[in-house]
């Protein structure tokens with residue numbers, strides 16, 4: 354299998370003919386990405402709206418959504434660094450991806466991280482990659498962009514269920530609640546049509562059980578979290 358170089362550009366749509374036939378790997382052109390995102394424009398500009406790209410490649414859709422949301426964060430919150438950081442964190446933590454090929458996973462995480470980092474450093478140039486903030490951002494991309502098979506909902510080696518983290522801000526304090534859920538369980542209990550999870554029509558509600566819960570943690574310290582499971 355061909356291994357792409359780190360200079361892979363969003364404009365290249367095919368890595369190799371073999372990958373096209375084995376994995377259907379043809380990346381979506383930017384014009385189409387933007388046209389499709391415009392169909393749900395308001396959601397792409399709502400900081401906490403969650404997106405899952407189930408065969409995300411190197412992140413063409415996620416990258417554009419990230420840029421759109423960050424433009425909103427910049428407009429509203431750039432005057433106060435802590436506000437910018439929190440809302441940019443919530444933006445990052447709202448984006449999820451699954452991808453079968455590990456090199457694409459790595460590229461996607463790196464690409465999204467660079468978009469966030471470049472925007473952040475433009476406004477706060479005194480920061481660097483070792484800052485707690487950027488380490489936490491890198492960690493969230495690591496947790497949210499997963500090596501997985503979107504058909505089996507497991508890692509491609511079959512060993513583990515795809516498990517996503519839900520990140521919730523607690524009243525603007527900077528504290529974040531993380532709960533992990535198996536995707537399989539979330540999807541199995543999702544009604545195909547009719548009332549949604551939070552229906553108040555008297556029908557049975559589905560309350561998913563987290564696989565793991567974590568103590569409240571400040572967004573600057575999220576990257577230290579793996580040892581701190583409840």
Ligand SMILES: C[S@@+](CC[C@H](N)C(=O)[O-])C[C@H]1O[C@@H](n2cnc3c(N)ncnc32)[C@H](O)[C@@H]1O
Pocket residue numbers: 376377378379380381406407408409410411412413414451452453454457501502503504
């Ligand atoms: C047509 S490309 C689209 C990539 C990206 N969403 C885009 O629009 O540019 C399909 C991607 O799905 C990945 N893929 C193929 N089968 C998959 C599966 N079962 N689970 C997850 N990803 C898969 C391929 O490796 C490839 O990166």
